[in-house]
């Protein structure tokens with residue numbers, strides 16, 4: 384059976400990722416036209432269900448669905464019946480009445496997207512489940528890097544910061560490795576999960592050897608997921624790990640998934656430097672999410688079947 388969902392980067396092999404990126408290239412061309420719409424998903428319904436704060440992911444999924452001519456319903460937990468105590472399962476059942484072709488879900492709970500896939504007939508796309516995974520972010524980051532470098536084969540990528548609470552780190556390590564890159568993670572020891580090497584990355588305790596990186600991928604300090612103090616102070620964190628232009632070589636590329644805590648994990652000069660791809664990442668979001676929706680709903684499936 385063909386694949387129906389995108390829950391984890393593990394659902395898609397290298398050939399599948401490349402197909403999605405190639406398709407995203409052609410959708411990027413559509414986004415450059417005056418009329419930014421193709422009829423690929425005309426008459427299909429897509430539900431965006433966001434139980435957590437989001438600017439880029441929710442707006443780009445909405446635009447992606449609209450540019451494919453789908454009918455889109457966007458539901459946020461605030462202001463919906465979730466506020467009144469409706470459970471996730473009941474909400475999915477309610478929204479299933481509209482017979483959606485796809486449900487895009489962001490939730491603070493690990494495993495939420497997988498649960499939703501078991502409760503409905505729609506294709507389910509994980510737009511972030513707690514600190515677990517965020518596969519479309521990884522795909523748009525691979526797309527951005529492929530455009531900048533041609534290929535990720537043999538490229539050294541350092542992921543810096545709060546790896547422990549980051550679903551982006553998990554999905555990106557898997558995707559970067561799958562595309563042939565070498566991945567190293569670094570950050571305060573309390574923010575590096577034990578056993579992370581099992582994902583195929585190296586661990587460095589400090590940024591002393593950051594010069595070895597071709598790409599420096601900086602993560603946000605995820606205050607909302609911290610129930611205790613993981614670092615002595617933000618000042619101390621910034622002193623040891625903040626990425627500024629003085630800590631970057633001019634040949635190194637800089638990435639961040641956004642939103643940025645300006646002056647904490649990144650200095651203002653680094654954000655605004657020409658080596659930063661942060662704006663490119665946001666731009667890639669629409670084309671890559673169009674490609675994912677197309678692949679699941681209209682294309683020859685590139686995704687492996689999810690159990």
Ligand code: NCD
Nearest residue numbers: 439440511517603640641642
């Ligand atoms: C990320 C997320 O929500 O996981 N943001 C995003 O989707 N662009 C990263 C973050 O919140 O730090």
